Amino acid sequence: MVDQIIEYIRNNKQRFIDELIEFLKIPSLSAQSRHKADCERAADFVRKQFSQLGLDAQLHPTAGNPIVTARHTSPENKTTVLIYGHYDVQPPEPLDLWTSPPFEPRIEGDNIIARGATDDKGQLFTHIKAVEAHLKTNARLPVNLIFVIEGEEEVAGVHVSEFIRTHRDDLKCDVAVVSDSSQYAPNMPALCYGLRGICAQEIRVQGPKQDLHSGSFGGAVANPVNVLCQMIAQLKDESGKIRIPGFYDDVLPLEQWEREAFAALPWDDEAFRQSLGVKALHGEETYTSIERKWARPTLDVNGIFGGYNGEGAKTIIPAWGGAKITMRLVPNQNPQTISRLFRDFIRKITPPTVEVSFIDHSSCGPVIVKRSAPFVAEALESLRRGFGAEPVFIREGGSIPIVLTIQQELNVHALLLGFGLPDDNAHGPNEKLSLTDFERGIRTSATFFHLCAQK
């Protein structure tokens, strides 16, 4: 039966690509309000895809872009799979770096080049076509399915979280799948089982009530920018270890098998160094680059400002200085706890000469899915069959808030099944998707539905 499905996918691949091209032609940029109608058009395109397959598809308006849901339920199915995706895309600028217009999809060799090809239209399309393959060969689906496809992922829109929270009962499922990431390397499919969280803080150090003449006053008054630098310098030691008391208390240490698995992955520090253009790599001692990126918490200044930044010199003691700081968190660190520890420490090291204030920016908890979690084995086996290659079980250094929302609100594990490639240029010019991987992704998804039903 699966063989028939695989054959259906092979036989219909060109039509799938043609339909994806229609989808990719819609400039559904969520960041630009003039593309609001395009976003609605993309949502409707997705809705129609589901309707044509006989799924119960609906458009849910929000204060932002609509959310599309689709549902297939059958009394004989034991398992319900929720699939998340997004139809909105990043702005294509700068346009001059594209070799062809971003919304005129072009096939070049094995790749389809267009904005949204991998992030996330192409990837979410794999699941739709997996559904089709099942229905057209077997007239039924082996699992119940719920799709939640949103249109504000690229602008960190809050509406999908709200939607999940308020539709908790409707969205009840056994496992969730998110295909918005990538393989570890070509022909090395991956299931991502860990994401870092984030705690973003802005601090402002206020000195004199206005900028002062550095000649007339310098020496007699603390310079808030010097103070800011001294405070930031105290946040980390030279090896990159964070010095905020209690910061590491909740960190889930890497297990031996993880360290071995990471070490077994193909990785070249020198190539990595060169790709970044840095003189030397840096980070906590006794951890490898992969461990530092995926599984260790960080503290980075994202921006710093204060005083004069124009041409030449301006001889002032600035009235204030500020910095935006993000900490990436690993399981089981809690962003609220970290925010409190950060502020307590900053207050403690603030000298009596200045005043400090804070702004809270985005925060999101880390995610981890144990190897023993439900459906992980099925996901890995699906990747193995879909890609014809041994999948790896990896983590990611970035943060995907929706994953935690799904896990917390629906009380299920969300499996990150990424079909793209690390060099697909998501968010960049000439975004692409391998047509081979597109087919492999459809196969993987179809196999996953099949295996979930066997469980």
Place this chain on the structure above:
Amino acid sequence: MVDQIIEYIRNNKQRFIDELIEFLKIPSLSAQSRHKADCERAADFVRKQFSQLGLDAQLHPTAGNPIVTARHTSPENKTTVLIYGHYDVQPPEPLDLWTSPPFEPRIEGDNIIARGATDDKGQLFTHIKAVEAHLKTNARLPVNLIFVIEGEEEVAGVHVSEFIRTHRDDLKCDVAVVSDSSQYAPNMPALCYGLRGICAQEIRVQGPKQDLHSGSFGGAVANPVNVLCQMIAQLKDESGKIRIPGFYDDVLPLEQWEREAFAALPWDDEAFRQSLGVKALHGEETYTSIERKWARPTLDVNGIFGGYNGEGAKTIIPAWGGAKITMRLVPNQNPQTISRLFRDFIRKITPPTVEVSFIDHSSCGPVIVKRSAPFVAEALESLRRGFGAEPVFIREGGSIPIVLTIQQELNVHALLLGFGLPDDNAHGPNEKLSLTDFERGIRTSATFFHLCAQK
């Protein structure tokens, strides 16, 4: 004879004020090219003032605004006094903070309110009127005089320095006077005998070749802004002492009499703290606020920048960060030496993960005039007689490059005889000059010419 001069000044005060008003009406803003003709008009006004008195007055065109010189020489005079001043003014903006238009001088009580009233039209006018008083009561001047009045002081123009350098022989004199500063306090006239120098450096710390995703890369690569902060933090200890090796080697320590003289001045740390709006004062231990401001070197970040400074958060590792730093220098520190020590230290503390580069901004050496220097006693006595109050011998924390140029190029001491008040709002809205101080300044100048001839 001096009594007659004093009487002439008193009798002609109103006319002097009327002429000053004409001078103040000219919006001679050197910072704005649309006021170039106004600057030329102001230069010509000054030239005419001298010509009417029979001095040999000349306009010297430069690539910027013209320099006015005027000369009075008599074979029987032993002493030549050079007087420096500037006819250009600061932009008056923000205009809404002025109670009357900045170029429509207004008398209010004892003050004349206009841009340039104290800085420097009113103050340079005192010397012109002192010349007139001598000539009109005595038909001669007791000293030879050379005036150098420039029009680019407010824009740190280089032309006057060039002019002095290239006219070194013509400008040969025994002493120079600069009236572009202020009394220590009302009725407390001052001779300023020390200025701090300056060494302005910009550093840039380069990390990755472009901004990086702080999730995907954070932890494995040094953040250049964190590094910049760590480096800046190492430049000073907690009490404000600079940690650059060799930085203090050439510092001329304060002598006991100076510390006593400073301590005897009226000063209130709490009032000072409140005026700045800081939570607490700060600076090197074992030095008073006045000593820190006037006679100790400093290091201040004037501006810092790197990464994202817009609204909200942007989760990047910035490609680079930079800072503008000025060090105020005291006698006998040399800006070139300090620049070298600064760079050597920065290079030494630069970690191997980043690259550092430098931009040199303005530098200028410190100035000190010993109490025993020629004409200091005469200057103090002139202030005593001109103001009818005991003058104080003070230093200033700022830097006035022209003073060092005069001292070095002409090999004479430049005496800073300031007639303004600390709250005259030079560079600010509602700039003013006390008409009483204007008259006292003319008396002081006239007395100084007289005493110099007696010497």
